[in-house]
Amino acid sequence: QSTLVIAEHDNKTISPITLNAITAARKLGGEVSCLVAGSNCTSVAGEVSKVAGLSKVLVADSESMMGFLPERLTPLILATQNQFKFTHIVAGASALGKSLMPRVAAKLDVSPISDIVEVKAPDTFVRTIYAGNAIMTLKSKDAVKVITVRGTSFEAASVEGGNAETEDVAVGDLPLDISQFVGQELSKSDRPELTAAKTVISGGRGMKSGENFQMLYTLADKLNAAVGASRAAVDAGYVPNDMQVGQTGKIVAPELYIAVGISGAIQHLAGMKDSKTIVAINKDPEAPIFQVADFGLVADLFKAVPEMTEKV
Amino acid sequence: MSLRVLVGCKRVIDYAVKIRVRPDKLGVVTDGVKHSMNPFDEIAIEEAVRLKEKKIAKEVVAVSCGPTQAQETIRTALAMGADRGIHVEIPAKEMEKLEPLHVSKILAKLAEQEQAELVIVGKQAIDDDSNATAQMTAALLDWPQATFASKLEKTDGELEVTREVDGGLETIKVKLPAVVSSDLRLNEPRYATLPNIMKAKKKKIAKMKPSDLGVNLASHLEVIEVVDPPTREAGIKVEDVDTLVTKLKDSGRI
Numbered sequence: 001q002s003t004l005v006i007a008e009h010d011n012k013t014i015s016p017i018t019l020n021a022i023t024a025a026r027k028l029g030g031e032v033s034c035l036v037a038g039s040n041c042t043s044v045a046g047e048v049s050k051v052a053g054l055s056k057v058l059v060a061d062s063e064s065m066m067g068f069l070p071e072r073l074t075p076l077i078l079a080t081q082n083q084f085k086f087t088h089i090v091a092g093a094s095a096l097g098k099s100l101m102p103r104v105a106a107k108l109d110v111s112p113i114s115d116i117v118e119v120k121a122p123d124t125f126v127r128t129i130y131a132g133n134a135i136m137t138l139k140s141k142d143a144v145k146v147i148t149v150r151g152t153s154f155e156a157a158s159v160e161g162g163n164a165e166t167e168d169v170a171v172g173d174l175p176l177d178i179s180q181f182v183g184q185e186l187s188k189s190d191r192p193e194l195t196a197a198k199t200v201i202s203g204g205r206g207m208k209s210g211e212n213f214q215m216l217y218t219l220a221d222k223l224n225a226a227v228g229a230s231r232a233a234v235d236a237g238y239v240p241n242d243m244q245v246g247q248t249g250k251i252v253a254p255e256l257y258i259a260v261g262i263s264g265a266i267q268h269l270a271g272m273k274d275s276k277t278i279v280a281i282n283k284d285p286e287a288p289i290f291q292v293a294d295f296g297l298v299a300d301l302f303k304a305v306p307e308m309t310e311k312v
Numbered sequence: 313m314s315l316r317v318l319v320g321c322k323r324v325i326d327y328a329v330k331i332r333v334r335p336d337k338l339g340v341v342t343d344g345v346k347h348s349m350n351p352f353d354e355i356a357i358e359e360a361v362r363l364k365e366k367k368i369a370k371e372v373v374a375v376s377c378g379p380t381q382a383q384e385t386i387r388t389a390l391a392m393g394a395d396r397g398i399h400v401e402i403p404a405k406e407m408e409k410l411e412p413l414h415v416s417k418i419l420a421k422l423a424e425q426e427q428a429e430l431v432i433v434g435k436q437a438i439d440d441d442s443n444a445t446a447q448m449t450a451a452l453l454d455w456p457q458a459t460f461a462s463k464l465e466k467t468d469g470e471l472e473v474t475r476e477v478d479g480g481l482e483t484i485k486v487k488l489p490a491v492v493s494s495d496l497r498l499n500e501p502r503y504a505t506l507p508n509i510m511k512a513k514k515k516k517i518a519k520m521k522p523s524d525l526g527v528n529l530a531s532h533l534e535v536i537e538v539v540d541p542p543t544r545e546a547g548i549k550v551e552d553v554d555t556l557v558t559k560l561k562d563s564g565r566i
Contacts (some may be wrong), residue, residue, distance in 0.1 A: 067484070070447070071456050095477040098443050099459045102412070106448035111413045111532035114442045124536065129440050133331040134340055137536040178487045179456040182472070186480040195478075199566070223566060234496070241462070241497055242480050247441065248352075248496060250478070256565040267327075273544055277565050279556065294547035297556050307553040312566055
């Protein structure tokens with residue numbers, strides 16, 4: 001029994017979700033190796049080799065890995081799998097992991113297991129269905145289990161204390177002509193990343209406009225918080241989709257979640273209800289968000305948020 | 313080049329229905345519950361119909377795998393502007409055992425048979441939330457994939473696709489034939505008008521079985537248990553901002 005974790009990174013540093021995936025992988029038992037595929041990614045490989053609990057770091061450093069295209073990563077993973085015969089292949093349930101892992105699974109003729117929240121046994125996993133309204137335990141009958149891991153459900157592995165050996169893997173023939181990375185337009189922000197922040201402040205339709213989100217940014221800067229949004233606020237065009245918290249957006253579980261002008265649709269609750277403390281500010285006392293809030297404040301957010309900013 | 317587009321549309325429990333776990337704890341209650349087309353698949357159909365309106369597509373074929381009622385889902389797609397439908401019959405009692413891998417095999421086989429050059433499906437179904445069918449269909453066909461698409465543009469033999477990724481947006485180019493999965497912001501699906509609903513009744517739906525396509529539905533996964541999520545106790549209402557700030561400071565959260 002052995003597991004391969006696919007590392008996610010930007011060729012400079014490792015993404016936090018990979019550390020959660022490594023913890024999930026260690027719960028499976030057996031040796032855990034990590035594949036770092038990228039272009040000029042030596043520093044990432046060095047970083048990963050120090051992560052606690054890994055026995056081997058496999059490195060595929062090639063220009064062709066630019067943009068981390070699934071059409072290119074898949075044959076590389078399959079070749080690595082062919083060589084080492086892992087029983088489990090694991091990645092974080094990020095945009096990259098979600099895009100890549102089912103492609104790998106189909107090539108191995110196995111059913112992928114998406115977004116697990118718990119490992120019960122090496123072949124038995126827990127995941128949510130129906131936007132978190134039901135929880136399913138399932139058993140995989142496949143010889144190789146291909147899994148993505150919900151980051152917020154597993155602690156991050158320690159980035160110190162490990163001393164894994166590094167081994168280069170060959171990048172064979174890849175289908176370079178069928179897909180091409182053109183570019184990225186990433187939201188620039190000095191605030192913490194949504195899924196990793198200790199405090200998250202989210203705005204909903206009650207914010208009334210994109211400009212009004214400035215109020216939340218100001219409070220966020222005082223609390224060192226990330227800013228998110230409900231699907232309703234995204235649908236209304238107030239903010240971009242990468243801020244969406246919910247079953248179809250990002251799943252967060254910070255220590256403190258402040259929902260501002262959010263009614264609390266099921267699909268939003270699915271994305272934040274594992275937060276340790278939930279605060280809701282809404283002028284409608286009947287809003288479902290109050291049913292999950294530890295502290296509810298029935299108030300006009302346009303008065304309450306500036307006042308809170310002043311007083312924290 | 314004018315494309316034939318194959319679109320997958322899944323019949324799911326309507327998004328507004330409150331989910332109830334079945335007493336046998338092996339699934340959720342589906343009998344007598346309102347169903348509709350998976351919202352992400354509506355976006356997929358809409359995009360395909362728009363490609364046809366722009367003369368980029370020559371034909372839009374809507375596919376649904378499911379029991380007899382899946383035909384209603386296909387009719388909705390036809391009323392939105394799809395040209396014809398394919399219903400792959402899965403008996404109701406086998407529906408719960410249908411995995412995304414099976415559906416991908418069906419879609420891949422149909423894409424070959426129909427000589428489709430583009431397959432579009434929703435990025436995930438709101439029942440099992442797997443987010444896998446597009447990726448696996450692409451893998452089985454050895455086609456490139458453009459997942460979580462929020463914008464599609466066709467250039468010469470290629471699609472330029474803007475994708476929703478964790479930190480923002482990403483642009484890729486994929487060579488046709490390709491598989492696309494639609495994200496929320498790709499478009500806003502139209503409502504079917506009454507005349508179009510009437511017209512859709514005359515459109516053809518072909519019926520077939522997975523075995524006709526040589527697809528084996530053997531289970532790879534076994535459901536052990538389905539339970540309700542843990543309920544979160546409602547907390548307290550606070551009077552004003554001062555009390556809220558004090559409570560948060562006392563609990564060490566700020």
